[in-house]
Amino acid sequence: MSSKVVGQSVPKIDAATKVRGQRKFPQDFNMEGQLYAKVVWSEYPHARVSKIDLSQAEALPGVVAILTSKDVPVNEYGINIMDQPVLVGEGEKVRWLGDRIAIVIAESEKIAQEARQLVRVEYEPLPVVTDPREAMKPDAPLIHEERGDSNILKHIKIRKGDIEKGFAEADVIIESYYLTPHVEHAYMQPEAGVGYIDEQGRVTVIAAAQWSHDDLHQISHMLDLPLDQVREIVPAIGGAFGGREDMYIQHLLALCAYCVRRPVKMVFDREESVMRTGKRHPYYMKYKWGATRAGKLTAMEMEIISDAGAYASTSVPVLSNSASFAAGPYVVPNAKVDAYTVYTNNAVTMAMRGFGSTQPPVAYESQMNKLAEALGMDPVELRMKNLLEDGSIALTGNPMPPGVGVKETLRQTALAAGWKEEDGVWIKPGPGLPSAPYKRRGIGVACGYKNVGYSFGFDDKTRAIVELALDESGEIARALVKLGASDQGMGAHTALAQIAAEALGIDYEKVRVALVDTSVVPDAGSCSASRHVYMSGNAVIRACQEAARKREEAIQRGERRVSAEYEYHGRSVRPTTPYDDENGMCDPHIGYGYASQIALVEVDVGTGQTEVLKVWAAQDVGKAINPEMVKGQAGGGVHMGLGYALTEEFIQKEGLIKTRRFSEYHIPTVADMPREFIPLIVEVPDPTGPYGAKGVGEMTTLPTAPAIISAIHDAVGVWIDNLPATAEKVWRAMQVRS
Amino acid sequence: MLTLKMFLNGQEVSVDVEPGELLADVLRDKLGLIGTKISCGEGECGACTVLVDGKAVDSCLYPVLKAQGREVITIEGLGQDNRLDTIQQAFVDKTAPQCGYCIPGMVISAKALLDENPHPTRKEIEEGISGNLCRCTGYYQIIEAIELACERLAEEGGTG
Ligand code: FES
Numbered sequence: 001m002s003s004k005v006v007g008q009s010v011p012k013i014d015a016a017t018k019v020r021g022q023r024k025f026p027q028d029f030n031m032e033g034q035l036y037a038k039v040v041w042s043e044y045p046h047a048r049v050s051k052i053d054l055s056q057a058e059a060l061p062g063v064v065a066i067l068t069s070k071d072v073p074v075n076e077y078g079i080n081i082m083d084q085p086v087l088v089g090e091g092e093k094v095r096w097l098g099d100r101i102a103i104v105i106a107e108s109e110k111i112a113q114e115a116r117q118l119v120r121v122e123y124e125p126l127p128v129v130t131d132p133r134e135a136m137k138p139d140a141p142l143i144h145e146e147r148g149d150s151n152i153l154k155h156i157k158i159r160k161g162d163i164e165k166g167f168a169e170a171d172v173i174i175e176s177y178y179l180t181p182h183v184e185h186a187y188m189q190p191e192a193g194v195g196y197i198d199e200q201g202r203v204t205v206i207a208a209a210q211w212s213h214d215d216l217h218q219i220s221h222m223l224d225l226p227l228d229q230v231r232e233i234v235p236a237i238g239g240a241f242g243g244r245e246d247m248y249i250q251h252l253l254a255l256c257a258y259c260v261r262r263p264v265k266m267v268f269d270r271e272e273s274v275m276r277t278g279k280r281h282p283y284y285m286k287y288k289w290g291a292t293r294a295g296k297l298t299a300m301e302m303e304i305i306s307d308a309g310a311y312a313s314t315s316v317p318v319l320s321n322s323a324s325f326a327a328g329p330y331v332v333p334n335a336k337v338d339a340y341t342v343y344t345n346n347a348v349t350m351a352m353r354g355f356g357s358t359q360p361p362v363a364y365e366s367q368m369n370k371l372a373e374a375l376g377m378d379p380v381e382l383r384m385k386n387l388l389e390d391g392s393i394a395l396t397g398n399p400m401p402p403g404v405g406v407k408e409t410l411r412q413t414a415l416a417a418g419w420k421e422e423d424g425v426w427i428k429p430g431p432g433l434p435s436a437p438y439k440r441r442g443i444g445v446a447c448g449y450k451n452v453g454y455s456f457g458f459d460d461k462t463r464a465i466v467e468l469a470l471d472e473s474g475e476i477a478r479a480l481v482k483l484g485a486s487d488q489g490m491g492a493h494t495a496l497a498q499i500a501a502e503a504l505g506i507d508y509e510k511v512r513v514a515l516v517d518t519s520v521v522p523d524a525g526s527c528s529a530s531r532h533v534y535m536s537g538n539a540v541i542r543a544c545q546e547a548a549r550k551r552e553e554a555i556q557r558g559e560r561r562v563s564a565e566y567e568y569h570g571r572s573v574r575p576t577t578p579y580d581d582e583n584g585m586c587d588p589h590i591g592y593g594y595a596s597q598i599a600l601v602e603v604d605v606g607t608g609q610t611e612v613l614k615v616w617a618a619q620d621v622g623k624a625i626n627p628e629m630v631k632g633q634a635g636g637g638v639h640m641g642l643g644y645a646l647t648e649e650f651i652q653k654e655g656l657i658k659t660r661r662f663s664e665y666h667i668p669t670v671a672d673m674p675r676e677f678i679p680l681i682v683e684v685p686d687p688t689g690p691y692g693a694k695g696v697g698e699m700t701t702l703p704t705a706p707a708i709i710s711a712i713h714d715a716v717g718v719w720i721d722n723l724p725a726t727a728e729k730v731w732r733a734m735q736v737r738s
Numbered sequence: 739m740l741t742l743k744m745f746l747n748g749q750e751v752s753v754d755v756e757p758g759e760l761l762a763d764v765l766r767d768k769l770g771l772i773g774t775k776i777s778c779g780e781g782e783c784g785a786c787t788v789l790v791d792g793k794a795v796d797s798c799l800y801p802v803l804k805a806q807g808r809e810v811i812t813i814e815g816l817g818q819d820n821r822l823d824t825i826q827q828a829f830v831d832k833t834a835p836q837c838g839y840c841i842p843g844m845v846i847s848a849k850a851l852l853d854e855n856p857h858p859t860r861k862e863i864e865e866g867i868s869g870n871l872c873r874c875t876g877y878y879q880i881i882e883a884i885e886l887a888c889e890r891l892a893e894e895g896g897t898g
């Protein structure tokens with residue numbers, strides 16, 4: 001079938017309203033008679049609340065209610081483990097600065113703001129533990145006494161082959177210790193929304209969310225209400241990147257509406273958004289890898305420790321991902337992985353673009369680049385000898401499903417960047433002349449891969465409804481796609497509309513995607529794991545096929561409306577399995593996406609400042625449903641990867657927060673981005689994907705940081721194993737070296 | 739309360755304000771112009787950019803009383819009825835908006851730039867949006883959109 005809509009860079013479905021400023025984000029909603037709420041936040045990273053005195057705040061005119069733990073029907077929530085209190089009451093513990101004591105609701109935002117400062121809270125401070133390596137020890141202060149006698153939330157073991165034999169076979173062994181920092185999602189739209197009771201009496205929330213149907217389960221649990229008594233509406237989302245997979249405001253808005261029975265609006269300011277919400281996990285990664293002189297990997301030993309922060313969030317599934325990707329996209333016969341995630345009094349850590357696949361490349365790609373140097377082999381060539389292919393046995397013992405495109409991404413990136421290949425021998429280009437005598441240039445390469453969809457035996461599913469309106473002659477006049485798939489900005493709705501148009505054989509302009517409102521649309525799973533094009537795309541195609549069949553019948557009956565529904569399960573094509581407790585063997589993931597990047601940098605030897613001049617970025621997306629949107633993901637992925645490499649670090653000291661706003665937390669501006677950016681789209685189809693498509697959004701960020709780190713080494717000879725590679729860190733490393 | 743008069747998107751408006759209020763809040767909360775976004779509230783991100791007498795300003799820091807008698811243009815002031823203006827159309831055509839939260843500020847910064855300098859270099863475009871943060875795009879398609887808008891404006895013979 002030749003595709004007419006799929007593969008075209010049609011305008012995004014919401015672009016026109018966005019450029020006009022008409023598209024409503026959660027802070028843009030206002031309701032008749034609405035009140036305003038503000039949170040009273042914890043002031044200690046670890047303490048027992050001894051007294052909460054509301055008297056002064058309550059006395060302030062205009063204060064309508066102050067909610068405390070006593071007002072929460074079931075005071076617990078959590079996306080994976082319900083270990084988080086909604087509000088912390090007297091006698092209970094705060095475990096980080098994002099814990100909440102009370103919510104003040106008032107007639108105006110100003111009064112609410114004033115009143116929250118009048119709430120007096122007394123605390124008995126408790127010992128604080130912020131380094132997960134300390135928190136793992138048997139005598140460490142416990143963060144969650146109620147959850148047993150250790151702060152270790154999860155330990156995953158992988159045992160493959162015989163690493164002693166593997167290291168004995170190695171001619172070179174590289175050992176390093178890598179650290180990655182806490183990273184702030186820094187979506188531009190701070191948390192906001194309105195909670196109210198709808199016309200049917202349902203507790204309703206308007207907010208940005210990645211998985212509204214899961215929020216609904218948590219809210220119904222918290223309020224002890226049946227599921228059909230709660231509702232969530234997701235308007236435009238101002239970025240999310242994993243940060244809205246957990247609830248940071250949704251449940252609070254629901255609680256406010258439930259308690260006061262009036263509309264309540266709440267908007268976090270940037271400081272609240274930075275200080276009081278989750279982050280990407282910092283990792284401590286001890287890597288030891290061996291390879292033969294011929295460049296074959298023989299053994300790997302890895303220890304990965306992740307800082308879960310105060311509550312579990314998705315730390316366990318994030319760690320599970322990391323362990324499965326610990327070896328990178330390489331074949332290795334002998335491996336040992338011990339991965340831990342540990343509670344501390346730091347910020348809660350959670351999903352963020354890559355979901356545990358973003359930290360390991362910092363280690364595994366630096367290992368490859370160091371091995372290449374030690375072997376005197378080109379880094380592309382070394383990779384080509386070890387990269388996964390269709391059917392290769394992965395770290396977890398499973399064969400890789402068809403569509404492994406990582407070699408192709410590397411080949412295309414390397415050739416574009418000027419590498420030469422002859423009979424499997426790869427020759428790196430020179431980096432060119434620096435722009436000033438005190439600068440040095442370097443070029444670095446990295447790969448990465450990641451799962452698409454939910455893994456480890458989880459029943460990943462997505463349900464879609466397609467409704468057709470037929471004209472007099474029975475032709476499709478309009479199609480409406482209904483599914484609970486959030487579009488955080490990357491274009492999920494556009495891609496799904498294109499897929500629907502293609503499957504129905506109609507123009508893209510005739511397709512609409514319904515607003516995500518849980519009272520209207522079915523559960524499509526989370527907007528995460530780069531899964532909507534693959535998972536929801538598969539559901540939409542099948543719902544469209546069903547609708548097309550029904551259309552024939554409708555025409556015969558003289559009807560003008562058709563509706564069809566389909567629930568797609570990932571396991572129907574690729575069942576996944578959980579880790580074996582002892583050896584970790586499993587078939588972890590439904591599908592995968594792959595990426596390779598090359599960075600050209602210039603380092604100022606006087607200051608250590610790195611400038612990224614050019615990035616070549618290839619991603620294997622199976623099939624680019626909308627090539628310009630894929631390029632947009634690549635640009636955004638490189639942006640985040642560049643920040644990860646050079647500037648971004650959410651800093652805490654003893655559980656207190658030092659980076660509170662954009663003037664202290666530096667995401668790349670346009671001036672920080674490489675002047676030249678070459679996105680390359682690779683299409684090695686996944687036979688189970690819609691039109692061969694895989695996922696896009698996360699893979700584009702994986703190789704950036706290690707490619708830049710490798711380029712810095714190429715330029716000035718130092719390895720930065722502890723991100724971010726700030727000017728100071730690079731400069732210091734250069735001093736130590738000389 | 740004081741009554742402030744300004745020329746907003748081509749029309750004279752009067753609005754009651756408190757002395758300490760900021761332009762962004764008045765636009766959003768009192769005048770219902772929600773296209774102007776607030777993201778950092780400290781002049782770091784440019785999401786709140788509007789034009790005051792043709793200059794791009796961060797409305798989250800701009801005391802509303804300073805706007806007295808001035809001409810203010812927000813994103814709602816661009817284009818006509820159902821027609822996008824040239825810059826907006828170029829943003830659509832280049833797939834520039836992802837989440838779109840930074841986009842009204844970006845479009846206004848681009849307008850400020852092109853009104854003053856119809857033929858900017860790539861570097862001048864970068865400078866023109868250097869005060870606007872975007873977390874989604876990496877800025878490339880935004881730059882391409884501004885370049886496309888330049889070309890089209892040159893063909894049209896002015897900033898429509
Ligand atoms: S909101 Fe005004 S500069 Fe960020």
Ligand code: FES
Pocket residue numbers: 188238239489834835836837838839840841871872873874875
């Ligand atoms: S498009 Fe999302 S912040 Fe720019």
